[in-house]
Amino acid sequence: MLKNRVSIVAVGTELTTGFVRDTNMYYLTRALDDLGLEVCSATMLPDDHALMRSVITEAMQRSQVVLVTGGLGPTEDDFTKEVLLDLFGGEYREDEKTLERIKELLARRNLPLTEINRRQAFVPSSAEVLPNAFGMAPATLFHYDGGILVSMPGVPSEMRGIFETELRPRLAAWTGQIKHKQLYVFGVAESILSARLRSWSTALPQGMALAYLPSMGNVCLRISYNLALVSQDVTSEHLHTLYTLLEGEKILETNLSFPAYIVQTLTRIGKTLAVAESCTGGLVSGKITSVSGASKVFCGGICTYTDTLKERELRIPKTLLEKYTAVSTPVAEAMARAVREKFGSTYGVATTGYMEMEGGANVTGEVYIGIADAQTVSAHHFILNQNRIGNQEWSVERAITQFLLTLLD
Amino acid sequence: MLKNRVSIVAVGTELTTGFVRDTNMYYLTRALDDLGLEVCSATMLPDDHALMRSVITEAMQRSQVVLVTGGLGPTEDDFTKEVLLDLFGGEYREDEKTLERIKELLARRNLPLTEINRRQAFVPSSAEVLPNAFGMAPATLFHYDGGILVSMPGVPSEMRGIFETELRPRLAAWTGQIKHKQLYVFGVAESILSARLRSWSTALPQGMALAYLPSMGNVCLRISYNLALVSQDVTSEHLHTLYTLLEGEKILETNLSFPAYIVQTLTRIGKTLAVAESCTGGLVSGKITSVSGASKVFCGGICTYTDTLKERELRIPKTLLEKYTAVSTPVAEAMARAVREKFGSTYGVATTGYMEMEGGANVTGEVYIGIADAQTVSAHHFILNQNRIGNQEWSVERAITQFLLTLLD
Numbered sequence: 177m178l179k180n181r182v183s184i185v186a187v188g189t190e191l192t193t194g195f196v197r198d199t200n201m202y203y204l205t206r207a208l209d210d211l212g213l214e215v216c217s218a219t220m221l222p223d224d225h226a227l228m229r230s231v232i233t234e235a236m237q238r239s240q241v242v243l244v245t246g247g248l249g250p251t252e253d254d255f256t257k258e259v260l261l262d263l264f265g266g267e268y269r270e271d272e273k274t275l276e277r278i279k280e281l282l283a284r285r286n287l288p289l290t291e292i293n294r295r296q297a298f299v300p301s302s303a304e305v306l307p308n309a310f311g312m313a314p315a316t317l318f319h320y321d322g323g324i325l326v327s328m329p330g331v332p333s334e335m336r337g338i339f340e341t342e343l344r345p346r347l348a349a350w351t352g353q354i355k356h357k358q359l360y361v362f363g364v365a366e367s368i369l370s371a372r373l374r375s376w377s378t379a380l381p382q383g384m385a386l387a388y389l390p391s392m393g394n395v396c397l398r399i400s401y402n403l404a405l406v407s408q409d410v411t412s413e414h415l416h417t418l419y420t421l422l423e424g425e426k427i428l429e430t431n432l433s434f435p436a437y438i439v440q441t442l443t444r445i446g447k448t449l450a451v452a453e454s455c456t457g458g459l460v461s462g463k464i465t466s467v468s469g470a471s472k473v474f475c476g477g478i479c480t481y482t483d484t485l486k487e488r489e490l491r492i493p494k495t496l497l498e499k500y501t502a503v504s505t506p507v508a509e510a511m512a513r514a515v516r517e518k519f520g521s522t523y524g525v526a527t528t529g530y531m532e533m534e535g536g537a538n539v540t541g542e543v544y545i546g547i548a549d550a551q552t553v554s555a556h557h558f559i560l561n562q563n564r565i566g567n568q569e570w571s572v573e574r575a576i577t578q579f580l581l582t583l584l585d
Numbered sequence: 586m587l588k589n590r591v592s593i594v595a596v597g598t599e600l601t602t603g604f605v606r607d608t609n610m611y612y613l614t615r616a617l618d619d620l621g622l623e624v625c626s627a628t629m630l631p632d633d634h635a636l637m638r639s640v641i642t643e644a645m646q647r648s649q650v651v652l653v654t655g656g657l658g659p660t661e662d663d664f665t666k667e668v669l670l671d672l673f674g675g676e677y678r679e680d681e682k683t684l685e686r687i688k689e690l691l692a693r694r695n696l697p698l699t700e701i702n703r704r705q706a707f708v709p710s711s712a713e714v715l716p717n718a719f720g721m722a723p724a725t726l727f728h729y730d731g732g733i734l735v736s737m738p739g740v741p742s743e744m745r746g747i748f749e750t751e752l753r754p755r756l757a758a759w760t761g762q763i764k765h766k767q768l769y770v771f772g773v774a775e776s777i778l779s780a781r782l783r784s785w786s787t788a789l790p791q792g793m794a795l796a797y798l799p800s801m802g803n804v805c806l807r808i809s810y811n812l813a814l815v816s817q818d819v820t821s822e823h824l825h826t827l828y829t830l831l832e833g834e835k836i837l838e839t840n841l842s843f844p845a846y847i848v849q850t851l852t853r854i855g856k857t858l859a860v861a862e863s864c865t866g867g868l869v870s871g872k873i874t875s876v877s878g879a880s881k882v883f884c885g886g887i888c889t890y891t892d893t894l895k896e897r898e899l900r901i902p903k904t905l906l907e908k909y910t911a912v913s914t915p916v917a918e919a920m921a922r923a924v925r926e927k928f929g930s931t932y933g934v935a936t937t938g939y940m941e942m943e944g945g946a947n948v949t950g951e952v953y954i955g956i957a958d959a960q961t962v963s964a965h966h967f968i969l970n971q972n973r974i975g976n977q978e979w980s981v982e983r984a985i986t987q988f989l990l991t992l993l994d
Contacts, residue, residue, distance in 0.1 A: 190798040192624040194615030195807065198607065199978075201629070206603030215601040216636055219628040220610070223796070227625055227647070234643060238636070251779040251797045292776045310970065333971045367701045370660040377661070387632070388660045389599040398604065451867075451888075457874025458860075458867030461888045465866025468941060468973050476894045479860075479870045479886035485928065489885070519894065532877060561719065562742045564877050569608075 180350065182208050183235035184218040187228060187247035187256055188330055191220040199332050200245045207339060211347050212354030213241070223253045229262060232325070240323040241347070246330025248313040250292040256327055257300065257316075264318045264325075266302035270294075274305065274314045281312060303327075310337040357415070359397040362426040362581065366390045373397075376414075376421055381406050384414060392573040428584060434576050435463045441583050442473035442522075449579075450519035451477040452490060452511045454502065455529040455543060459572045475519035480511070490514035503528050505555040508546030512555075516548055524548040525579050531567040541567035545578045554582075589759065591617050592644035593627040596637060596656035596665055597739055600629040608741050609654045616748065620756050621763030621811075622650070632662045638671060641734070649732045650756070655739025657722040659701045665736055666709065666725075673727045673734075675711035679703075683714065683723045690721060712736075719746040766824070768806040771835040771990065775799045782806075785823075785830055790815050793823060801982040837993060843985050844872045850992050851882035851931075858988075859928035860886040861899060861920045863911065864938040864952060868981045884928035889920070899923035912937050914953060914964040921955030922962055933957040934988050940976040950976035954987045963991075 184204050190196040201218045208215055216239055221227050228247070235242045247256030261268065275297035282289055296312045299305055303316035306326070311334040318325045326343060328335045361369060366388055370377075377386045383405025389396040399418070401411045430437050442449060451461045451474075461477030464470050478489055483502055486492040492510045500506045508528050516524030529543030541560030546553065556578050560570045593613050599605040610627045617624050625648050630636050637656070644651045656665030670677065684706035691698055705721045708714055712725035715735070720743040727734045735752060737744045770778060775797055786795045792814025798805040808827070810820045839846050851858060860870045860883075870886030873879050887898055892911055895901040901919050909915045917937050925933030938952030950969030955962065965987050969979045 189796045189807075192614055192627060193618040193796075193807075194611055194613075195618075195798050195805065196800070197611050202603055202606050204603075205601055205629075209602040209604075214631070215629075216633070217628050217630055217640060218601060219626050220614075220624075221626055222623070224625070230647070231626060238639070249797070249799070250776040253796055287774070287777075290776060290780060292780055333975055336972065336975070365696070367659040367699060368696075371699060371701055374661065387598045387662055388658070389604050390658070391605070396604070398598075398602075453867070453870075456871070457879070457883075458862070458870030458886050458888065459874075461862075461867030462865070462871050465868075465888070465890070466974060466977060470866070471890055471943075474866075474890055476890050476898070477867050477888035479867065479874070479888075481874070481880055481883055481885050485885045489887075534880075563745065565875060566742055566745070568875060 180213050180354075181216045181239040182213050182241040182243065183216055183239040185228075185232055185235055185242065185244045186218070186220045186330070187223060187244065188220070189222040189253070191246075192222045200330065200335050203332070203336060204243060204245075204339065207344065208347070209356070211344070213347060213350075223247060223255055225255045225259060228255060228259045232259065232263065236320055236323060236325065242323065242325040243343075244325065244327045245335050248296070248327065248329045250296055250312075257298070260303070260316070260318060260325070260327055261300045264300060264302040264320075266300045268298040269301045271297050271299045271305050271314065273307065274299070274312075277307070278312050306338055306342040308334055308338055309341065310334045315342065354400060354402050356431065357399045357401075357429065358431050359399070359418070359422070360394050360428040360430070361397060361422060362394045362428070362577075364395065364425060366395050369395055369397075373418070373421060376417060380414060381410060384411060392570055393577050426581070426584065428580075433467075434580050436467045438464065438576070438580055438583065439467040439470050439473055443469060447522035448473050448475050448520075449523045449525065450475040450515045450521040451575075452515035452518075452524065452526040453477065453479045454481060454486070454511070454527055455531050456527040456568060456571050456575065457481070459568065460525065460527060460575045463572060463576060475521040478515065478518070486511065490518065503530055503542060503544060505544060505557065508544035508555040509548065509553045510546075512546030512548035513553055516550075522549055523579070523582070525575055527571055527575050529567075529571055531571070532564045541570070543567070543571040543574060545571075545575045547579055547582050549582075589622050589763075590625045590648040591622050591650040591652065592625055592648040594637075594641055594644055594651065594653045595627070595629045595739070596632060596653065597629070598631040598662070600655075601631045609739065609744050612741070612745060613652060613654075613748065616753065617756070618765070620753070622756060622759075632656060632664055634664045634668060637664060637668045641668065641672065645729055645732060645734065651732065651734040652752075653734065653736045654744050657705070657736065657738045659705055659721075666707070669712070669725070669727060669734070669736055670709045673709060673711040673729075675709045677707040678710045680706050680708050680714050680723065682716065683708070683721075686716070687721050715747055715751040717743055717747055718750065719743045724751065763809060763811050765840065766808045766810075766838065767840050768808070768827070768831075769803050769837040769839070770806060770831060771803045771837070771986075773804065773834060775804050778804055778806075782827070782830060785826060789823060790819060793820060801979055802986050835990070835993065837989075842876075843989050845876045847985070847989055847992065848873065848876040848879050848882055852878065856931035857882050857884050857929075858932045858934065859884040859924045859930035861924035861927075861933065861935040862886065862888045863890060863895070863920070863936055864940050865936040865977060865980050865984065866890070868977065869934065869936060869984045872981060872985060884930040887924065887927070895920065899927065912939055912951060912953060914966065917953035917955030917964040918957065918962045919955075921957035921964075925957055931958060932988070932991070934984055936980055936984050938976075938980055940980070941973045950979070952976070952980040952983065954980075954984045956988055956991050958991075 306315035315328040383402040387398045511526035512524040526546035715724035724737040792811040796807045920935035921933040935955035
């Protein structure tokens, strides 16, 4: 068992069959990373007693904190409590406060208290109860050999609520010494970057580490340092050398996501954005508006899927569409210009492309990103070679990244 | 080791820190479920040699197929090959075909062949090489005690390409006997449904199983049956009883996702859709346009974030906005009506709400969904009580589900 190491176990056949896409593991990995805790495994399991027992046991062997989500529902395919009773011993007891809360929730919805509901108030006597302010099943906390295991409901809102109110404060008390710095390098291949930084990274002292996190058109260098093992001065010195090695490259240092960085930057400089989407169908707007505070800088978006709509809503000249087709540099630029005028924003971003073999497509995944402000306009062409979903996701990433690069200039 | 059981191991610190959201495990769980294979664990791991070794060993013990993604990059924090060499023995050999392909890919980008690139052509001699048509690092296949382990690159497009061309055909040859049926029940709580179906589900024969997959406003009953263990006749008889037990409820039988079902239905009945979004910022359009063939039924979308835009782009009367505010039944209905006129579609769907405590919000997460066709219009109000991201995701789900219900009527 290693100190500050966490394992996550997400229980539910809906996850292992892909019926539902995981959100809890994703949420927890980010939250734990923020706290400076290392996730050493995150496992999805079906609702299967024997599998849960062995995977949870393995997780306890390798980590100091085990977070289990799911398997606490009222139906007969939910086993988490049984498994934990098995592992930690004790017997079921009825938790009074939980029962009160269940009665109250049911009363609010005018539902009777059934035997099945009542069972949700039963908890293993070996556990401490953590209240669930957002639902019926409470979380439970167990101790083992220097570590803790916490079982939480799988409903994302309930899990998040319990994590934020009950767990984050406890876990924060353990750590606070591990820091991260994210340095994005644009337009350099990972293999070239890694060759250039190899002697630097292999000479890093104990307590300092580099990870390469490559994405579309950039590589994020993620430098972690543990201030209990390496001083701030030594850290700064190594970082300084890294900056020297990256001189001349386009870089961005931020721990924010790109959409959050865009919203923050636009807010700071007092500028605004509007988006016209063809092939990305609203997903670029969606990324921007997912950021808290986006309403102050995002003027609006329009999804003009057809040529007719491009003409009518964005006043793209028919002649332009006929001469170059909708998937072209002139149309991407015209859309970017038109949308900033339509919505009265500083910047306009536009996407147009073929996401699969259709219409005039020659390759699978061709996209033009148009970007305009009052003075300038540009278009950027990418061939993505994915399937439909992949092409759309990558087009969104490309549009966001390209606009970010514009803001950096 | 159990027959037809698969474990997935996704390697990468970018996953366990939440820097990148997993897509490979999600893709593979769906694909394997389609094939009738049971995923008994899906684990994300950091780039850590010892952890990879122990988790991969555990996976081989519990399943007949182990799919490993990631850790094949050219940088020094990629260890998968080393770990597999350790586990399966042998030595590195240079794979000629792979080297040729790498040279070709580099030549196309006008890049020289570096030592780091060349290393990607080295494979353990104990492995069979599966070519990677979309990138540099090939996949490798190892045999163990009646099972196979396949190591694939973590880049989603490369992983998907290799899975579809090399693995799906091999795996399909093993199965084909397990079938699934999905039955959505709307507006009944999981606990009530499970009480009603308990005697039915506990009497199911060997080879037939029921899982409850609850989501927003519906519970999906997923019935799996293995035709090697239970006959088609017996299966049909039990399904018939299930339908009788559900009489009077609003149900939908489909193995499609809701957006795919909507696109399929609109195509079949020759109707079209347009979307006006305020609080969901383009994400409803995004869900619909992610479906292949959406362009035939989706006329367009607009994201009107501000009152001014609602007035100008959708001609929502100022008086209406002043009297009821933008987050109200009359405005949701007016938006739905306006957007179907604007884009000339059969149906209009609109969203307006507060995703966090802001402006006139009294609760966190309040949304109105408006739905209009030529004759009728309706609005549906929900209080979601999530954080911003959660409220937005749930609003999107609610809009999609509500429109689906309209189509079912």
